[in-house]
Amino acid sequence: MGWVLLILGVALWWAAHLFKRVLPEQRAAMGNGGRGAVALVLVASIVFMVLGFRATPYVAVWAPPTFMIHINNLLVLIAIWMMSPAGRKGVVLNKVRHPMLGGFKAWTFAHLLVNGDLASIVMFGGLLAWAVCEVIVINKAEPDWTPGAPGTLAKDAMFLAASVVLLGVIGMIHGWLGYWPFPQ
Known part of the structure; x- marks a missing residue:
C-alpha cells in the first residue's frame, strides 16, 4: 500500500501543478473555486507522499x-x-x-x-x-x-x-x- 500512496502522491502533485497549463479552458471554467480544488489536491498529494514514503519497505x-x-x-x-x-x-x-x-x-x-x-x-x-x-x-x-x-x-x-x-x-x-x- 505504501508504494501505491507514494506514486499516487507524486502523480497528484504533477496533475495539480500542470492542470492550469495543460487544460487551461477547464481550469478557467472552474473560476476562483478551482484554486481551492487545486490546493486540496496538492495537500492530498503531500499527505499521500509522506504516508507512502513512511510505509514503503x-x-x-x-x-x-x-x-x-x-x-x-x-x-x-x-x-x-x-x-x-x-x-x-x-x-x-x-x-x-x-x-x-x-x-x-x-x-x-x-x-x-x-x-x-x-x-x-x-x-x-x-x-x-x-x-x-x-x-x-x-x-x-x-x-x-x-x-x-x-x-x-x-x-x-x-x-x-x-x-x-x-x-x-x-x-x-x-x-x-x-x-x-x-x-x-
Missing part, C-alpha cells in the same frame, strides 16, 4: 558516501534562498526566470544525493522530473519574459541569513522525525 539501491551530506546541506541552503523572495527583491537572482523552480530542483537533487533507497528515488526523482517539465511547459506557454527591476544586495544578504536560520529549523524538524541531516 527500505530497498537499498546505492550507498551514498558520507561527504554527500555536506553537498546536500549546501544545495538545500541554496534551494531555500532561491525559494525566498530574493528573486524579486534581490540582485543576484533577478535575471533568473524561475528561481522557485530552480530552488525546488536543487532541493530534490540534494535529496537524491544522500538517499540511496528506492522510495527516495521514486519520490525525489519524480518531483525533480516534474520541476524540469514545469519549466519547459511554462517557457513554451509564455516565451516572452522580462525580469523586473533589480532589488538590493542588502535584501540578498537578508534572505540568505534567513535561509541559514530556516535550514537550521528544517534540520531540527528532520531530527525529530528521525532523519538527522547534519554531520555527526
Whole structure:
C-alpha cells in the first residue's frame, strides 16, 4: 500500500501543478473555486507522499558516501534562498526566470544525493522530473519574459541569513522525525 500512496502522491502533485497549463479552458471554467480544488489536491498529494514514503519497505539501491551530506546541506541552503523572495527583491537572482523552480530542483537533487533507497528515488526523482517539465511547459506557454527591476544586495544578504536560520529549523524538524541531516 505504501508504494501505491507514494506514486499516487507524486502523480497528484504533477496533475495539480500542470492542470492550469495543460487544460487551461477547464481550469478557467472552474473560476476562483478551482484554486481551492487545486490546493486540496496538492495537500492530498503531500499527505499521500509522506504516508507512502513512511510505509514503503527500505530497498537499498546505492550507498551514498558520507561527504554527500555536506553537498546536500549546501544545495538545500541554496534551494531555500532561491525559494525566498530574493528573486524579486534581490540582485543576484533577478535575471533568473524561475528561481522557485530552480530552488525546488536543487532541493530534490540534494535529496537524491544522500538517499540511496528506492522510495527516495521514486519520490525525489519524480518531483525533480516534474520541476524540469514545469519549466519547459511554462517557457513554451509564455516565451516572452522580462525580469523586473533589480532589488538590493542588502535584501540578498537578508534572505540568505534567513535561509541559514530556516535550514537550521528544517534540520531540527528532520531530527525529530528521525532523519538527522547534519554531520555527526
